[in-house]
Amino acid sequence: VCTVGILSVVYRENAVYRFFEHIFIGIATGFGAYITVVNVLWPRCFELMIKKGHWYWAFTIVAGAMWYFIFSRKHFWISRMIQQTLMGLGAGWLFKGFASSNMAKFFASMKPLWGKSLPKAVLVGETTKIVPGHPLSSGEVFSHLIFIVVLFTVMSYFFFSFEHKNRTVVRTTQLGRFFLMFTFGAMFGSTVMARLSLLIGRMDFLIHDWFVHFRGLF
């Protein structure tokens, strides 16, 4: 009934849809608060503090309470202290994660056009093994060539340090724009597919899990 009520918005905005929307938001908020207390706050903070005598966990309450000073005109500087501390921590983690996240992509964009492919590091059990490169096939060379052309033309499109007046630069950026359009087209197609998949999920529920209870009536 909730599913049909929510889907009724397809016809037009109506009171039934609004009613079920509010129910959904209420349940989601309540469940979120409940599970945060049961799964996180109680076992990792309050239980340790109250039952096991780890009194120093009380400092987390002090740190958390510092956020609320943002509402005080006189003492708002207290909230800044905790904000700046967490911002510093966040920036440090981001900096640390940047290398491990992006260096692999950077190296993967170096694709040879002749000779052998680049060696790869592969995890085998507990150790990392280096797999040597293999001679490139004509298909791989073609694929790498497309990759490099797309990479440079798209990068040239986003190069704004000088005005694109030179004919070669203009043509290259135009080509880059075309490739970007292909990507956006693919993404839009994927979005349509995703939205339909979600509808299929609900339809599947209605047909196979819900309607099955009423089969005996017909």
Place this chain on the structure above:
Amino acid sequence: MTIWERLDRIDRKYIYTLLLLVLAWPLIRPLGLPVAVTPQVQSLYDTIEHIPKGKIAIVSIEYGVGTEGENGPQTRAIMHHLFERGVPFAVMSYGADGVKLGENCATAVAKQLGKKYGKDWCSWGLQVNPAVYLQALAKDVPGTLVKDARGTPIRKVPMMKNVRTIRDIGIITVSTGGWALGTWIQFIQGVYGTPIGYLPTAVMVPEGYDPLDAGQVCGMLPGMAGAAAYERLNSFPEKGTIGTDALSTSHILIIVLVILGNIGTSMTRRRRTGGGGAES
């Protein structure tokens, strides 16, 4: 109003009704359309096939009810394979609804295959602050988790007895409708090299090819089609396979509607300009 103008202005109610009929038909009577297994799906399957004995898997559920229709079949297919291979897995999430959805999926598949909580799977429940959590988890799994979602001390959960660090994890699968993969790559795969399987919704698929090409993810299930391909590898057709039939018929309808709409627009424009080209 001419037929071309009508084609250009089909009421959305008719389109929605037609779409519902086209979607419902394969769901009631599956068509059994062929499903292609792409290299990225095969690669994820092979990685799970080769997980060394004694290691467990993490099934990270980073989706909510909004994308359950798409991420659900993917997650079920992966869980099915892990159960069949005898690789115990832990379900966890950074979102409250993700915990429940993951546990529901695992419970349903475990019931089908006669698997037990604690021995074959367990739930780590809700986790917060991914950056801090993952760095701590990598070095000390039981110390970071403390208890499972049911309140049992993690060291007393049978499948967790020999799990100490991230080295005891054979694979991590990330089912998501957003970009939850980033933190796993930053703090786990990029540092310890633990294989990651990516289970995105179709919207996120184009962005998944970057980490796939860079070797940061060992395989990917692109949307519902990916779930269907994995079910084929499992030899256990389920919701993904049936859903893909409906997906194919709905895509055909959309392509036909796009063509009709474009013909309608072009012909209407042509008539307005007296058989000439575009309007000036």
